[in-house]
Amino acid sequence: MKLRSLLFVPGDRPDRFAKAAASGADAIILDLEDSVALAAKETARAAVAGYLSGPRSCPVFVRINPVDGDLAAADLAAVLPGRPDAIVLPKAEGAETVGTLLAMMGPQAVPILPIATETPAAVFELGSYGDVRAALCGLTWGAEDLPAAIGAATAREDDGRYTPPYELVRSLTLFAAHKAVVAAIESVYPALSDVAGLAAYAARARRDGFTGMMALHPAQVPVINQAFTPTPAEVDHARRIVALFEADPTLGVVQLDGRMIDRPHLEQARAILARVD
Numbered sequence: 165m166k167l168r169s170l171l172f173v174p175g176d177r178p179d180r181f182a183k184a185a186a187s188g189a190d191a192i193i194l195d196l197e198d199s200v201a202l203a204a205k206e207t208a209r210a211a212v213a214g215y216l217s218g219p220r221s222c223p224v225f226v227r228i229n230p231v232d233g234d235l236a237a238a239d240l241a242a243v244l245p246g247r248p249d250a251i252v253l254p255k256a257e258g259a260e261t262v263g264t265l266l267a268m269m270g271p272q273a274v275p276i277l278p279i280a281t282e283t284p285a286a287v288f289e290l291g292s293y294g295d296v297r298a299a300l301c302g303l304t305w306g307a308e309d310l311p312a313a314i315g316a317a318t319a320r321e322d323d324g325r326y327t328p329p330y331e332l333v334r335s336l337t338l339f340a341a342h343k344a345v346v347a348a349i350e351s352v353y354p355a356l357s358d359v360a361g362l363a364a365y366a367a368r369a370r371r372d373g374f375t376g377m378m379a380l381h382p383a384q385v386p387v388i389n390q391a392f393t394p395t396p397a398e399v400d401h402a403r404r405i406v407a408l409f410e411a412d413p414t415l416g417v418v419q420l421d422g423r424m425i426d427r428p429h430l431e432q433a434r435a436i437l438a439r440v441d
Contacts, residue, residue, distance in 0.1 A: 165190075165249070167191060167302055168377070168392035169188070169191075169376060169377060169378075169384075170190065170192070170193055170349065170376065170377070170378045170379065171381075171384075172192075172227075172378060172379065173194055173195060174199040175194045175195050175196045175199070175200050175209070176199075176207050176211060177211075178214070181215050185220070186221065187382035188386060189382075189385045189389075190222065190376070191222060191223040191224070191249065192223075192225065193227050194225070194227070194248075195227045196209060196226060196235075197229050197230075198254075205235060206238075212243055212246075213243055216245075216246025223249035225248060225250040225251070226251055227252035228243075228252070229254070230255040231255075231261060231265050232255070236265075236268065237268065240268055244269060247272075250274055250275040250277050250301050251277070252278075253279065255282050255283055255286070256278035256286060257285050257286045258286065258289025259292040259293060259296045262296045262299055262300070263296065266296075275300065275301035276299050276301065277301055277303070278293065278300065278304070279305065280293070281305040282309035282313070283309070283310070284313055284314060287310075287336065291343065293340050297346060300346045302341065302346050302347030302376070303341035303344060303349065304351065305337035306351050306352075307319040307320070307330045307351055310333065311330075316329070324355065324361060324365075338372060347375050347376055349376045350366070350369035352377075352378045352379065353365045353379075354380065356380060356381050356383070359387060363387050363391065367391050369392075370391055374392075375439075376388075377391070377392065394439055399440055401420075401433070402434070402437050403437065404420060406433050409430050
């Protein structure tokens, strides 16, 4: 499943579902958690279940409420019959929380996308996701709940960049995703009107090793898709690297355009071509 862009949509706004699906996002996330008030939870469940029962133009994920609360069971009962493409798991605290969700889903289980850094305990469980990799379609993080949980004033500097504690959490999530060999999904960019800032943020994410990003508004989707799509020049360079090694598989190092290219570069080239394919 290609996951460059994942667009959040409030579950109690069914008028937005079709527009979100037509945005070009690789997947949409119908939200039953933070964007839906408690009084609207049942309405949102019904709306999401209704949408899942119809045709889909892109993968549809559903973010349920935390599994340690009293809302998740009702969320799952409403949406699993419609076979969402994945469940987004908030307040995840490692493999144990994934196991709890798998048990709750039973034979109706679908892939899981944990939001892996929303509690202090979660940070210390990031390495455990490799133990449940078969149940996952990716791993993502967030910088909104964690500051509130520890009493931090903010997760960001004045220029929008993350403060050191949250840069650390971001990095640990990135490495945890790659350890588990699943998609590494960057967190949202909340400044909806800042197109240049979004482009720079997404470019940094791809540079650092993230493979996709979550979005809050349809207008963000094209920028994110572009950032996580290899350019023609990158594809050409990758093909040339692969061709050199395929010409003589015994080589450990080759030269290309005056630079030394070794096996790690070959793996990077193959990853670029896999994204294109």
